[in-house]
Amino acid sequence: MIKVVIIGSGNVAQHLIAAFQNPHRPGTEIELVQVYSRQIKSVSHLIDLEKVTNNFNTLVEADIYIISVSDDAIAEVSSNLAFKNRLVVHTSGSVSLHALDENNRRGVFYPLQTFTKNKVVDFNIIPICLESENGIDYELLDKVAKSISGTVYAINSEQRKALHVVAVFVNNFTNHLYQIGQEICQEHQVPFEILRPLIAETVRKIMVLSPQEAQTGPAKRNDTSTIEAHEAFLSNENHLTIYKILTQSIQENGKKL
Amino acid sequence: MIKVVIIGSGNVAQHLIAAFQNPHRPGTEIELVQVYSRQIKSVSHLIDLEKVTNNFNTLVEADIYIISVSDDAIAEVSSNLAFKNRLVVHTSGSVSLHALDENNRRGVFYPLQTFTKNKVVDFNIIPICLESENGIDYELLDKVAKSISGTVYAINSEQRKALHVVAVFVNNFTNHLYQIGQEICQEHQVPFEILRPLIAETVRKIMVLSPQEAQTGPAKRNDTSTIEAHEAFLSNENHLTIYKILTQSIQENGKKL
Ligand SMILES: NC(=O)c1ccc[n+]([C@@H]2O[C@H](COP(=O)([O-])OP(=O)(O)OC[C@H]3O[C@@H](n4cnc5c(N)ncnc54)[C@H](OP(=O)(O)O)[C@@H]3O)[C@@H](O)[C@H]2O)c1
Ligand SMILES: NC(=O)c1ccc[n+]([C@@H]2O[C@H](COP(=O)([O-])OP(=O)(O)OC[C@H]3O[C@@H](n4cnc5c(N)ncnc54)[C@H](OP(=O)(O)O)[C@@H]3O)[C@@H](O)[C@H]2O)c1
Numbered sequence: 397m398i399k400v401v402i403i404g405s406g407n408v409a410q411h412l413i414a415a416f417q418n419p420h421r422p423g424t425e426i427e428l429v430q431v432y433s434r435q436i437k438s439v440s441h442l443i444d445l446e447k448v449t450n451n452f453n454t455l456v457e458a459d460i461y462i463i464s465v466s467d468d469a470i471a472e473v474s475s476n477l478a479f480k481n482r483l484v485v486h487t488s489g490s491v492s493l494h495a496l497d498e499n500n501r502r503g504v505f506y507p508l509q510t511f512t513k514n515k516v517v518d519f520n521i522i523p524i525c526l527e528s529e530n531g532i533d534y535e536l537l538d539k540v541a542k543s544i545s546g547t548v549y550a551i552n553s554e555q556r557k558a559l560h561v562v563a564v565f566v567n568n569f570t571n572h573l574y575q576i577g578q579e580i581c582q583e584h585q586v587p588f589e590i591l592r593p594l595i596a597e598t599v600r601k602i603m604v605l606s607p608q609e610a611q612t613g614p615a616k617r618n619d620t621s622t623i624e625a626h627e628a629f630l631s632n633e634n635h636l637t638i639y640k641i642l643t644q645s646i647q648e649n650g651k652k653l
Numbered sequence: 654m655i656k657v658v659i660i661g662s663g664n665v666a667q668h669l670i671a672a673f674q675n676p677h678r679p680g681t682e683i684e685l686v687q688v689y690s691r692q693i694k695s696v697s698h699l700i701d702l703e704k705v706t707n708n709f710n711t712l713v714e715a716d717i718y719i720i721s722v723s724d725d726a727i728a729e730v731s732s733n734l735a736f737k738n739r740l741v742v743h744t745s746g747s748v749s750l751h752a753l754d755e756n757n758r759r760g761v762f763y764p765l766q767t768f769t770k771n772k773v774v775d776f777n778i779i780p781i782c783l784e785s786e787n788g789i790d791y792e793l794l795d796k797v798a799k800s801i802s803g804t805v806y807a808i809n810s811e812q813r814k815a816l817h818v819v820a821v822f823v824n825n826f827t828n829h830l831y832q833i834g835q836e837i838c839q840e841h842q843v844p845f846e847i848l849r850p851l852i853a854e855t856v857r858k859i860m861v862l863s864p865q866e867a868q869t870g871p872a873k874r875n876d877t878s879t880i881e882a883h884e885a886f887l888s889n890e891n892h893l894t895i896y897k898i899l900t901q902s903i904q905e906n907g908k909k910l
Contacts, residue, residue, distance in 0.1 A: 490879050508847055510854055510869060523847045549847060558841035561883050562834040566848055567855045568870030569899045570827040575864035575906065577819040584815035590780045590806060591823050592860060594766055598824045599856040603849060607832035612767060613825030622747050626818050634902055641898055642826045645891055
């Protein structure tokens with residue numbers, strides 16, 4: 397039996413608590429033995445209150461401690477742990493493994509997904525990116541990760557940084573392009589909803605084609621007259637700047653191929 | 654019985670040919686009576702060859718002629734039609750209704766979707782944006798559009814221009830961000846596939862939340878240290894420029910709220 401403790405009660409911690417209590421692969425013997433939360437009531441809907449503590453000194457013994465708190469609290473929280481030489485991991489894409497206090501064996505357990513509280517997620521298809529300081533800990537992490545997810549990767553710190561930056565491009569930035577789209581729609585009194593099927597299809601394409609194969613549009617075609625018409629149409633300076641830079645970037649890409 | 658002729662045999666024309674022969678709402682009496690294609694064989698897999706012509710002078714009489722050719726060929730093709738005062742529409746998001754020859758009654762039948770040849774699409778959920786010069790033609794267009802799609806909108810030229818620009822942002826530009834993501838992945842030897850569940854979830858969110866509600870990430874949180882780490886990490890000048898501009902744009906948006 398592998399004993400797991402989760403420290404934190406935010407978005408990710410809550411999803412992890414749910415996932416570990418309902419693992420997809422019940423063959424693996426994993427037990428969530430305790431949860432630490434500053435405010436006990438924030439996890440009362442997810443786990444038996446007897447298993448919840450708000451006191452670092454009452455943390456029980458376990459094989460792995462998963463710290464899932466705000467990035468800038470990871471170092472502090474890890475240094476509050478009153479034990480030594482146990483396996484302690486964090487769940488962040490952008491924080492170094494070395495941010496964890498060196499009193500314990502360190503690792504990373506990064507689920508590459510965007511979580512929303514109260515929205516059920518299927519952990520089985522969420523990639524979990526693992527890193528550890530030694531091979532034995534990696535095996536343990538791997539077992540724990542595979543108990544809840546079907547896609548587990550060994551990812552070193554450099555690769556994890558890359559993934560985190562890429563996540564910003566494909567998640568935060570694409571969402572911002574939707575935002576700009578909505579602003580243009582509002583300005584011209586068309587409902588943004590009309591665009592939803594196009595947005596859905598764009599993503600369906602990227603599930604089966606490479607981004608190069610999926611690329612279409614005036615920039616890709618070097619359709620100068622359409623590009624000029626669009627630029628003349630955009631009245632918002634910021635929208636125009638972004639239109640120009642992304643158009644140029646697509647055109648440069650075309651030249652490289 | 655409303656008689657339809659389709660002129661063109663590209664991506665959109667082929668999907669329209671298929672859709673009109675298999676309408677979702679069989680109650681409406683619509684008949685695809687003829688297809689014009691420069692190369693007859695390009696539509697031979699879709700329609701009885703007797704109904705195909707490559708000669709403008711043999712076009713049969715119909716209630717509506719849908720020109721679905723390359724944007725810059727629309728004017729020329731419409732001026733090749735050897736009849737007057739019939740309803741002639743194009744399928745372009747970016748071309749004016751006035752590009753059509755004024756010998757005929759003009760309109761627009763713009764399906765707001767990205768089409769790929771040989772990939773089946775469910776026309777029923779594709780928004781069709783209609784425009785016409787007069788109300789009676791609009792009613793006809795509306796019937797024809799509703800025979801293949803469940804979402805039909807009256808969209809004037811100004812609104813259509815806006816939609817076309819927005820389509821570039823939410824389709825072409827987001828795809829380019831996937832491309833950049835893939836480039837960064839390649840540079841750091843991580844498989845781009847790891848990002849697919851995140852990409853899928855980003856879009857699932859936008860189907861139920863507004864872009865404002867869905868926005869997350871370091872720019873939104875004004876997390877300066879992560880932003881600086883990302884900027885230091887990006888070795889490609891072009892990626893860095895795009896990172897900075899989109900980050901700044903998200904931050905400016907935050908200030909406005
Ligand atoms: N959100 C995502 O989509 C996502 C995806 C992958 C990885 N991650 C990573 O997962 C970790 C948690 O993110 P999240 O989104 O779950 O954050 P969150 O929803 O903002 O929750 C943060 C949690 O940290 C706790 N906390 C903050 N400062 C603390 C301190 N000094 N001592 C003890 N607890 C403290 C908070 O407790 P209170 O509730 O008491 O304030 C809360 O439980 C972060 O490292 C993040 O980078 C997030
Ligand atoms: N693709 C999309 O996702 C999409 C979405 C919405 C709207 N649209 C609009 O739909 C229209 C067609 O686009 P598409 O993607 O189907 O284009 P496409 O696949 O490139 O096909 C262009 C068609 O136009 C024909 N054509 C070109 N010049 C011609 C000429 N001078 N005389 C006669 N026929 C000519 C071509 O004939 P050949 O095969 O003989 O060369 C071909 O059948 C455009 O107005 C476009 O803006 C496209």
